[in-house]
Amino acid sequence: MDHIGGSGRRGHGARHYEIRIAGHLDTRWAAWFEGMSLTHAPDGTTTLTGIVADQSALHGLLQKLRDIGVPLLSVQGDQE
Amino acid sequence: MARTLVETKLYAPHPRHVLVERTRLADRLNDAERARLVLVSAPTGFGKSTLLAAWAERRAAAGDAIAWVSLEPSDDDPTAFWTYVAAAIQRAVPAARAAATLLEDVEPPPVATVLAVLVNDLARVDADVTLVLDDFHVIQSSEVADQLAVLLERLPPRVRVAIATRADPAFPIGRLRAKGELVEVRAADLRFTTDETAAYLNEVMSLGLDAPDVTALEERTEGWIAALQLAALSMAGRDDPSAFIASFTGDDRFVVDYLIEEVLERQPDDVRAFLLETSILDRLTGDLCDALTGRSDGRNMLEALDRSNLFVVALDARREWYRYHHLFAELLRSRLNDERPSRGEGLHRRAAAWLEAHAERDAAIRHALAGRDWNRAADLLERAIPDLRRGRQELTLRRLLGALPPELMRTRPVLTIGYVGSLMSNGEIDDIDGLLADAERWLEADAPRSEMVVADEAELARLPSAIAMYRAAQSRIRGDDAASVEHAHRAHELAGPDDHLGRGGAAGFLALAAWTRGDLDEAHAHWTEAMASIERAGHLVDAIAIVRALAEIRAAQGRLRDARRTYERGLEAATTGRAVPLRGTADLHTGLAELALEANDLDGAAEHLRRSAELDDLGLGLPQNAARRRVVAALVRAAEGDPAAALNVLEEAEGVYLGEYFPIVRPIPALRARLWLLAGRPADAEDWAAACGLSVDTPVGYLREYELVTLARVLVARSARVGDAAPMRDAAMLLERVVTAADAGGRRRTAMECLVLLSIAGDQLGEKPRSLAALHRALDLAAPEGYVRPFVGEGEPMTALLKAAIAHGIRVPLARRLLAAAETPPKQPLPEPLSGRELEVLGLLATELSGPEIAERLVVGLSTVRSHTKRIYAKLDVNGRRAAVRRADELGLLPNATRR
Numbered sequence: 001m002d003h004i005g006g007s008g009r010r011g012h013g014a015r016h017y018e019i020r021i022a023g024h025l026d027t028r029w030a031a032w033f034e035g036m037s038l039t040h041a042p043d044g045t046t047t048l049t050g051i052v053a054d055q056s057a058l059h060g061l062l063q064k065l066r067d068i069g070v071p072l073l074s075v076q077g078d079q080e
Numbered sequence: 081m082a083r084t085l086v087e088t089k090l091y092a093p094h095p096r097h098v099l100v101e102r103t104r105l106a107d108r109l110n111d112a113e114r115a116r117l118v119l120v121s122a123p124t125g126f127g128k129s130t131l132l133a134a135w136a137e138r139r140a141a142a143g144d145a146i147a148w149v150s151l152e153p154s155d156d157d158p159t160a161f162w163t164y165v166a167a168a169i170q171r172a173v174p175a176a177r178a179a180a181t182l183l184e185d186v187e188p189p190p191v192a193t194v195l196a197v198l199v200n201d202l203a204r205v206d207a208d209v210t211l212v213l214d215d216f217h218v219i220q221s222s223e224v225a226d227q228l229a230v231l232l233e234r235l236p237p238r239v240r241v242a243i244a245t246r247a248d249p250a251f252p253i254g255r256l257r258a259k260g261e262l263v264e265v266r267a268a269d270l271r272f273t274t275d276e277t278a279a280y281l282n283e284v285m286s287l288g289l290d291a292p293d294v295t296a297l298e299e300r301t302e303g304w305i306a307a308l309q310l311a312a313l314s315m316a317g318r319d320d321p322s323a324f325i326a327s328f329t330g331d332d333r334f335v336v337d338y339l340i341e342e343v344l345e346r347q348p349d350d351v352r353a354f355l356l357e358t359s360i361l362d363r364l365t366g367d368l369c370d371a372l373t374g375r376s377d378g379r380n381m382l383e384a385l386d387r388s389n390l391f392v393v394a395l396d397a398r399r400e401w402y403r404y405h406h407l408f409a410e411l412l413r414s415r416l417n418d419e420r421p422s423r424g425e426g427l428h429r430r431a432a433a434w435l436e437a438h439a440e441r442d443a444a445i446r447h448a449l450a451g452r453d454w455n456r457a458a459d460l461l462e463r464a465i466p467d468l469r470r471g472r473q474e475l476t477l478r479r480l481l482g483a484l485p486p487e488l489m490r491t492r493p494v495l496t497i498g499y500v501g502s503l504m505s506n507g508e509i510d511d512i513d514g515l516l517a518d519a520e521r522w523l524e525a526d527a528p529r530s531e532m533v534v535a536d537e538a539e540l541a542r543l544p545s546a547i548a549m550y551r552a553a554q555s556r557i558r559g560d561d562a563a564s565v566e567h568a569h570r571a572h573e574l575a576g577p578d579d580h581l582g583r584g585g586a587a588g589f590l591a592l593a594a595w596t597r598g599d600l601d602e603a604h605a606h607w608t609e610a611m612a613s614i615e616r617a618g619h620l621v622d623a624i625a626i627v628r629a630l631a632e633i634r635a636a637q638g639r640l641r642d643a644r645r646t647y648e649r650g651l652e653a654a655t656t657g658r659a660v661p662l663r664g665t666a667d668l669h670t671g672l673a674e675l676a677l678e679a680n681d682l683d684g685a686a687e688h689l690r691r692s693a694e695l696d697d698l699g700l701g702l703p704q705n706a707a708r709r710r711v712v713a714a715l716v717r718a719a720e721g722d723p724a725a726a727l728n729v730l731e732e733a734e735g736v737y738l739g740e741y742f743p744i745v746r747p748i749p750a751l752r753a754r755l756w757l758l759a760g761r762p763a764d765a766e767d768w769a770a771a772c773g774l775s776v777d778t779p780v781g782y783l784r785e786y787e788l789v790t791l792a793r794v795l796v797a798r799s800a801r802v803g804d805a806a807p808m809r810d811a812a813m814l815l816e817r818v819v820t821a822a823d824a825g826g827r828r829r830t831a832m833e834c835l836v837l838l839s840i841a842g843d844q845l846g847e848k849p850r851s852l853a854a855l856h857r858a859l860d861l862a863a864p865e866g867y868v869r870p871f872v873g874e875g876e877p878m879t880a881l882l883k884a885a886i887a888h889g890i891r892v893p894l895a896r897r898l899l900a901a902a903e904t905p906p907k908q909p910l911p912e913p914l915s916g917r918e919l920e921v922l923g924l925l926a927t928e929l930s931g932p933e934i935a936e937r938l939v940v941g942l943s944t945v946r947s948h949t950k951r952i953y954a955k956l957d958v959n960g961r962r963a964a965v966r967r968a969d970e971l972g973l974l975p976n977a978t979r980r
Contacts, residue, residue, distance in 0.1 A: 023334035031421065032414040044332040066217075066246055068410050069124045069306065070334060 015077045017058060019048040022071040033061060045073060052077075086440070088363055088395040090168045092148040092212065093133045100272070100280045102131065105265060109135045112263040116235050117256050118242035119249070122267035125306025125336075125407040128244035129214050129393070131270065135242075139210055147172035147211045150395075152362060153218045154442050157476050158191045159183070161224045165211065166198060173209060176201035178659055189663050191227055192699025195234075196939050197660060203236040203936050215406075216245035225250040232256065234939060271303025285312040293325050300329045306407045310339035313390070314346065340411045354381050355390075356419070359412030360427050360450070362443065363395060364402045371434040372427050429453045436460060445480060454488050455533075458495055462535040465498040478502040491531055493519040494539045497546050504553065512554060520547050545574040545582040552589045565593040584613030588626070595633065596743045598782025598825045604633045624654055624664030625702055629742060631671050636745065638828025640678055640865040647671045666692045666701030670709040677715055680868035680901050685716050690916030697939070707737040711751065713916075719869065720913060723759035730755060743783060750790040757797050769794040776814045780821040785830050788818055789837070796841055805845060812841045832861045832870050840877045852888060855881055859891040872902040879903070910971070912955050919973060921948040926965045926974050 019036075025046040027038050034057075036050035052058045058077075065072060109131075112118050120128045129150075136146045147168035155161045166179040179198040182189055202209060219225065229251035232241060243249060256262040272280060277298040281287045289297075301307035311328065315321040324342075331338055344352055354377075358369050366379025382402050385392045391408035395401040404412070416424060428451025435444035436456065441464055448457035461480055468477045481499045489496045496519040500512055522532050523544055534540050548571035555564035568589030575582030591606030611626040627650030634643035647668050654662040673688035692709045695701055701709075710733035717726035730752055737748070753768035774791050778784065792811040799808035815834045822830040835858035842851030862870065871878050879902050885895045914922065924934045931949075935942040953959055956967045968974050 021334075023337075024332045025334045026337045028418040029414060031417055040332070046334070067124055067406065068414070069304065069336065069407055071123075 014051050014053050017048075017050065017052045017075065017077045019061070019065070019075050020073040021046050021048070021065060022073055025070065033064060036061070085164065085167055086363075086443070088401045089150045089152065089164060090148060090171055091150075091396050092136050092146060093129055093150075093393045093395065094397060094399075100276050100284060102134075102276070105131055105269065106135065106138070108263065108265065108269070110138075112240065114261065115263040116232055116240055116261040117253065118240065118263045118265070119253065120242065120244045120265045120270075121246070121248050122265075122270050123246055123304075124410070125304060125405070126267055126270040127305045128270065131265070132212050132214065132242055132244050136210060136212055139208070144208045144210050145172040145205070147209065148214065149212070150214045151216060151218050154446070154476070156219050156221050156224065157473055158221065158223050158227060159188065159473055160476070161219065161221075162191055162194050162198075162227070165213075166194065169198065169202070169209070169211065173201075173205050173207065176205050176209075182660060189660060190699035191223075192697075193660060193663070195227060195231055196698045199231070199234045199236065199939055202239045205236075205238065207238065209239045210242060211239065212242045212244070214244045216243045216249060217247045219249075222250055233941065236936065270305070272298065272305055272308060273303065274298050277303065277308060280308060281312055285316065287312065287315055287321055289321060289325075293322055296325055296329045301335055304335065306405065307335045307339060309389075309391075310336060310343055314339055314342035317346075336407065336411060340408075340415070344415075350375075350377075351381070351384075355385075355412055356416045357423070357427055359404065359409050359416055360424060360447075361431060362403060364392070364404070365400055368431065368434050368438075372430050425451045425453075427451070429456070432456055449480070449483050454485060458484055458488055458492055458533070459535040462492065462495045462498065462539075465495075465501075465536070466539075469501065474502055474505045478506050489515070490518050492533045492535075493522040493543055494534050494536050497539075497543060497550070500550050504550065509554060509557060512550065516547055516550060519543065523547075541576060542579050542582055545571045545576075545579060545586065548574055549582065549585050549589070552586070556589070556592070561593055561596060564589060568593065580613040580617035581619065584610045584617060584619075584622075587613060591629065592742070595629070596783065598827070600633050600637055600826055604630060607633070620653075621663045621702075624650055624662055624668065625741075628664075628667050628671055631675075632742070632745075635675065635678075636827050636829050638832060638861055638865060638867075640675060640867060644672065644675050647675070660698075661695065661700055663700050664702050666695035667705045667708070669695065670701075670705055670712055673709070674712045674715070677712070677719060678869050679866050680719070680872055682716060682719055685712070685719075686916060686919070689713050689716065690920055693916055694920070703738050704740055707733045710736065711746075711748070714751070714755065718755055718758055719873065722913075723755050726755050727752065727759060745783060746786045750787045753790050754793060757793055762794075762797050762801055765794050765797065776810045780818050782825060782827065785818060785822065785827070788814060789830065789833060792818075792834075792837060796837065796844075800844065808841050808845055812838060812845070815841070828861050829870075832858050832867065835861070836870055836874060836878070839881055840874060843877065843881060848884075851881065852884060852890060855885055856890050859885070859894055863891060863894050868898060868901050871898045875902075910955055914952060914955055914973065918948055918952050918955070921945060922952055922964065922968050923974060925949065925952070925961055926968070 022045055024040045024044065025038055025048075030036060030038055033048060034050075036048040039047045039049065041047065048061075052061060058075075062072070062075070109118060118132075120132060122128055136144075136148065140146050147165070149155075149164045149168045151161075151164070155164055162179075163183045166183055170177045170180040176198075178201050179194050182194055182197055188194070213228075228241075228249070232251075235241065253262055257264075274295060278289075278291075278294045281289050281294060281297065297308065297311055301311065315324055318324055328338060344355070347355070354369070354373060354375075357373050358364055361368065361372070364378075364382060366382060369378030369381065370376055382392060383399070384390075386394060386399065386402065391405040392402040393405060395403060403409075428447045432444045432448035432451055432453055433456070435441075435447060441460060445457055445460045445464065448454075448460060461477075461484070465477065468474075477498070481495070481502055484495075489499060496515050500515050500519075503509070503512060503515075521527060522529070548567045552564045552567035552571055555561070555567055568586050571582065572586035572590065575586060577583075587606045587610035591603045591610055594600075594606060595603035607626050607629050611623050611630070614626065615623045627646060631643040631646040631650075634640075634646060651665065651668045651672075654665045654668065669688040669692035673685040673692065676682075676684035676688060689709055689712060692701065692705065696705055696709065710729050714726040714729040714733065717723070717729055730748065734748055749768060749772070753765045753772075756762070756765040756768070769791055772787060772791065774784070774787055776791070776795075778788060780788060792814045795807040795811035795814070799805060799811070815838050819831050819834045819838070822828070822834065835854045839851045839855035839858065842848070842854055858870070861867075871882070879899065882895045882899045882902070886892050886899070920938070921934065924937060929937065931945055932942055935945045938945065949961075949964075953964055956964050956971075958964045958967050965974070
C-alpha cells in the first residue's frame with residue numbers, strides 16, 4: 001500500500017495496472033486510454049495493461065471506461 | 081452581478097419520439113409520492129434521462145413544478161452547482177426566488193445560507209415541486225454532496241429530488257431507504273425486458289423480427305438500451321436482418337464497438353464527417369456546428385439527425401440547441417481521436433473562438449484549454465479572474481490556471497498575480513516567491529515591454545501595489561511582522577487613488593501591525609481608512625470584519641460606548657434593506673454580547689448570543705465566530721455563577737477554534753485558568769501558571785497583558801489559600817507594572833481590571849489607603865462608560881470595598897449602583913438555565929405553531945425540536961407545552977413579542 005501524503009511524487013508512484021473488462025474492446029481505444037495496451041482473451045474479455053501515473057489518473061481511466069458503459073471485471077495494480 | 085447561466089441546462093430534454101411506454105417504471109415512479117429522493121443509478125445508455133424526462137412531463141401535466149438541471153463538469157463547485165439549482169427552482173416556481181437572487185449578489189453569501197433560504201423558499205411554495213438533477217456523476221466534490229444531503233434532510237414535505245447518475249452519490253442514502261423515503265431505479269430495472277425489446281424492435285422500429293432473433297439481440301445486448309438502439313439503426317433498411325443478428329451475436333467485440341461501426345458505415349460521408357467533427361461539443365447549435373465544419377448545413381443536419389433519431393437530444397422547445405446522447409458522443413470522440421488525431425485540437429480552437437464571440441465564457445475556456453489554444457485560454461482567464469474571485473470560485477480558478485503551461489505565465493504579469501491570489505487562497509504559498517518575482521520583472525524600467533502580454537489593462541495599473549500586498553501577506557504568514565509592515569507601506573504608497581481594494585488592503589496590514597504592537601490609536605486610524613476604501617471597493621463583508629477590529633480596539637481602550645456604537649452602526653449597515661443580512665452579522669452580535677456583559681446586562685448578552693448562533697447556523701458568521709461566541713458564552717456562564725458550565729462551553733470553543741487573523745489578546749488557556757479559579761480548582765490554575773512560561777518579572781507587552789493579569793490572579797488566590805502575604809505582594813508588584821504599561825498605551829480596560837485587583841490586594845495586605853486609591857481610579861475609569869462587570873465579577877471582596885468607598889465618599893452614586901448590581905441575584909432562577917436555542921424554541925412554543933411548523937421555522941428536523949422541548953420541560957420542571965409556557969411567563973423568560 002502506498003504511503004498517502006508522503007513527500008513528493010514518489011509516495012504516490014506510478015504503477016503498473018491490469019484492468020479486466022467484459023467484451024473485446026477495439027484496439028482503436030488504446031489512444032483514448034492514454035496508451036494502455038489492450039489484450040483480448042478467448043473468454044471474451046479484454047485486459048488493459050500499462051503504467052498509470054497515480055491514483056487520480058487511475059480514477060480518470062476508470063471513469064472513461066464507465067462513460068462508455070464497459071462492464072468492469074477487475075482492477076489489479078503491482079508496485080513498480 | 082448576474083452571472084451568465086447556460087439556459088439550456090435548465091430545460092428538461094424533449095424527446096421527439098416516445099420509444100417504448102415503460103409502464104412498469106412509470107408505476108414505480110408514480111409510487112414515489114412520499115419519496116424524498118428518486119435515485120436513478122445505472123451506466124450510460126440505460127435511458128435514465130429519458131425516463132426522468134417522461135416522468136417529469138407527466139408530473140408537470142398533473143400540476144407539479146419541475147426544476148431541471150443538466151449538470152456538467154463545470155458545476156462541480158458549490159457556488160456553480162447551487163447557482164443552477166436555485167435558478168432552476170426559480171424558473172419552475174417564480175415565487176421561490178430568494179436563493180437565486182442571493183446568488184446574483186456581488187458578494188454571494190456562503191452556501192449554507194443559500195441552502196437555508198432555498199429551504200424556506202420551497203417551504204412556502206403552494207405546489208408539489210420536483211427537482212431533477214441529471215448527470216449527477218459529474219459532481220465529485222464531497223462538499224456539494226454533503227450540501228445536497230443537508231437539503232434532502234431539510235426538504236419541505238411537498239418537494240422531492242430526482243437524481244440520474246452513473247455512480248451512486250457520495251452521501252448516505254441508507255437512512256432515506258430505511259424510512260421508505262427513497263425510490264431506487266437501477267440498471268436491472270432499466271434494461272429492456274424481452275417484451276420491451278420486441279415492442280421496440282417490431283412496433284417502434286418496424287423491423288419485423290421473429291422471436292428467436294429478438295431473444296438473441298436481447299441476450300447479446302443484455303437489454304442495454306443504447307446498444308439495442310444502435311442495433312435497430314444498423315438493421316433499418318437491411319434486406320436480411322437475421323444475417324446481421326447472427327454475425328453480431330456470434331462476435332465477442334464490445335457490443336457498442338461493433339454497432340457504432342455498423343451505424344457509421346451506413347451513413348453518407350457528409351453525415352459521418354459531421355458527426356465526428358461536432359462530437360467534441362457539449363451543446364450543439366447550427367451556427368456553432370458550421371464554425372467547426374466549415375459548412376453551412378449545421379441547422380439542417382441537426383434537424384435531420386433529430387428526425388431520424390440519430391442520438392441527438394433537443395435542449396429547448398424551439399429545437400435550436402441539441403446535445404448528443406452521452407454514450408454516442410463518447411464513441412464518436414474516441415473515433416475522431418483514433419481516425420484523425422490531429423483534427424481534435426483545431427476543432428476545439430474553432431469552438432472556443434465561436435463561443436468567445438458568443439459570450440459563452442466558461443465553455444470557451446474549456447475548449448481553448450482542450451485545443452491547447454493557450455493564448456486564448458489565458459486571455460479569457462485573465463479577464464475572468466475578478467468575476468470568478470468575487471463569485472468565490474477560487475478552486476475553479478486555481479484548477480483552470482494550473483492547466484496553463486507555466487512558461488506562458490512568464491510573459492503575463494496580470495495572469496501571474498491572479499494565479500498567486502488563487503494559490504494563496506488555497507493555502508499554497510511555496511511557489512509564490514518565484515511567481516511574484518516573475519511578475520515584478522515586467523515593472524522594471526528596462527523590461528522589454530513589447531513582449532509583455534496583458535488582456536486586462538485595468539489590472540496592470542494595480543500590479544505594483546498588488547505585488548507588495550501579496551509580499552506583506554506572505555511575510556505575515558511566515559511571522560515576519562517587520563517585513564510585512566514594510567511591504568504594506570509600499571503597497572499603500574503604490575496604490576492609485578482609485579485602487580480602493582489596494583489601498584484598503586494595505587491600510588489593513590498596517591492596522592494589524594500597529595494593533596499587534598499595542599498602538600491602539602494608530603491601529604484604529606488605519607482600520608478606519610481601510611474600512612472606507614474596502615467599502616468603496618464594494619467588499620462589504622470584509623468591511624464587517626473591520627467593524628469588529630474597530631470595536632475591539634475601542635473596548636480595549638475602555639471606551640465601551642464607542643465600541644457599542646461601532647457595532648450598532650455595523651449592524652445597521654449589514655441588515656438595512658437586505659432580505660438576508662451580510663455575512664459577518666453573527667460576529668457583530670457576538671461583539672455586542674460581550675459589551676452587554678461588561679455592563680452586566682446578562683439577558684442582553686444572552687439575547688445577542690442567541691442571534692449570533694442563529695445567524696451562524698445560516699452561515700452568516702465569519703469563520704472565527706463559532707469559537708468566539710462560545711468564548712463569550714463561557715464568560716456569560718461564569719457571570720451567571722456557573723463556572724463549571726463555563727468550562728464546558730470553553731472546551732467547545734476550543735473544539736471549533738480555527739485560528740485568528742487579529743492579534744490574540746485573550747488566549748484561551750489563560751481564560752481557562754481564570755475559570756478554574758472561579759470553579760474552586762486552584763491546583764489546575766497553578767498548573768497553568770507553572771507551565772505558561774511567565775513570571776512576575778516578565779516584561780509587560782500588549783499581547784502578554786491578559787496572561788500576566790491571570791498570573792496575578794493565581795497569586796492572589798494562592799496567597800489567600802495558604803495564608804501567606806508574599807504571593808499577594810508579588811501580584812501587587814506585577815499589577816503595578818501592568819497598570820503603568822497599560823496607562824502608557826491608553827489601554828484603560830486592562831488598567832481598570834488591574835486597579836480593581838490592586839484594590840483587593842491592598843485591602844488583604846492591610847493597606848487601606850492604597851486600596852481605596854486604586855479603587856477610586858478604577859471607578860473613575862468606569863464612570864463615564866457604564867462598566868459594571870469588572871467590579872461585580874470579583875464577588876465578596878469587592879462588595880466590601882464598594883461599601884468602604886461609599887463610607888469614604890468616593891464616587892458614591894456609581895459605587896451604590898455597582899453594589900446594587902452585585903447584590904442582585906442572577907436572572908433565570910432555574911437550577912439549570914435554558915440555553916439560547918432553548919429560549920428560542922420556548923418562544924415558539926408560546927405561539928400557535930405546530931411542532932413541524934416550529935421545525936420548519938428553525939430549519940431543523942422535527943426530532944431536534946422534540947429533544948429541545950424535552951430538555952426545556954425538564955429544566956422548567958413541567959410536563960407539557962401549556963405548563964411550560966405558563967411557567968416561562970411567570971419567570972419572565974418569554975420574549976416580549978410572544979408574551980403580548
